Amino acid sequence: MERILIFGAGLAGTCLAHQLMRRGQHVHLIDSGENHSSSIAAGMVNPMVFRRMNKSWRLDEFLPEAQAFYQEISQEIGEELYHPIVIRRFFSSLQERQMWEQRQVQIEYSAYLNPLSEEDLAHQGAHNSFGSGRVKNAFWINAAKWVEANAAFFQRNGMLRTEAFDPNLWNPQAKTYGNITYDKVIFCLGYQQKSEATFSFLPLQQTKGQTLTIKSEQIQSKESLNRKCFVLPLDNQHYRVGATYEWNNASLEITEAGRNQLIEMLSSLGSYDYEILEQKAGIRPTVLDRRPLMGEHPEYQGVYIFNGLGTKGYMMAPTLAKELASFMLDQKPLHPETNIQRFTAI
Ligand SMILES: Cc1cc2nc3c(=O)[nH]c(=O)nc-3n(C[C@H](O)[C@H](O)[C@H](O)COP(=O)(O)OP(=O)(O)OC[C@H]3O[C@@H](n4cnc5c(N)ncnc54)[C@H](O)[C@@H]3O)c2cc1C
Known part of the structure; x- marks a missing residue:
């Protein structure tokens, strides 16, 4: 069992903490208690990107894992956080409706797009010049509750300290924070990572x-x-x-x-x-390339980052956290599009 410290208990930090706990690791979190992203989010998970009427990136991997993960964690921490929902897209043009019609007969979209019905085309719930379509398999997480209930859960288990990260206590070479040395340290500070020196070279x-x-x-x-x-x-x-x-x-x-x-x-x-x-x-x-920031610091062994979750964080975080845990514990390579090596490799 390794002694692991996570800075930040937003979506990234909490998902990673759960995945590491599932691997039997000894996890501690430090968070200032001032969350301005994961708790503000609507927590919607939409399988589709409507602009091009495409599936979201790595959807078939992310979605089932996220659905199972959030339901399991809800049970574990005793809060109802997971809510299935139908998303009704009102088409902004005829072309958009035609793209849907092309997709709805493709097998790889059958789990996500309902075939357009007469009712969809005539739906009265909104201005509807071009019809509407219903997306399947969407859900939302009560995001404010996610952050609050997880903080309470980790506090109950003596794993979370509410305090600001103090750079004077941090020695990245030794992986020491205060007077404790850790086997692994992960930065999950969200947008506030920008003002922290260790990973400041990344284009967040x-x-x-x-x-x-x-x-x-x-x-x-x-x-x-x-x-x-x-x-x-x-x-x-x-x-x-x-x-x-x-x-x-x-x-x-x-x-x-x-x-x-x-x-x-x-x-x-x-x-x-x-x-x-x-x-x-x-x-x-x-991140400009719309991919997360994950991986090990190029200079400091055992120091990692999990960030850049962007606009679709709630869908991606459970799988990505599991992948980062496997990278850290089993040296299993990260998905190349997520690895920060794309910014550090010469
Ligand atoms: C308005 C809005 C709507 C959104 N809607 C959706 C949506 O519908 N669906 C979706 O999937 N995503 C949505 N998102 C995006 C989603 O919220 C993010 O991808 C995700 O929350 C990022 O999580 P994070 O853990 O990386 O960052 P954060 O949630 O910011 O977590 C970082 C944590 O680090 C802590 N921290 C930072 N600095 C320090 C420090 N110096 N010392 C100690 N602790 C510190 C903070 O307190 C915080 O808890 C939305 C975002 C916004 C702003």
């Missing part, structure tokens, strides 16, 4: 996102509606609407411009009456 970007929580009697949908934005049904006629993409922006302020953009995006779906209850802002850790 900070992409702000804002969402609204609204109340509406008129939307009346149990499905998640999608065009330009998503509308995710919660309880009691409450809906989450998101999200903006504000590149290279690490400000946590909610803004009027963000709110107006979300209102505008929502109007592309329908002319509903609603009340805005809440506006939130968070920062996604993104």
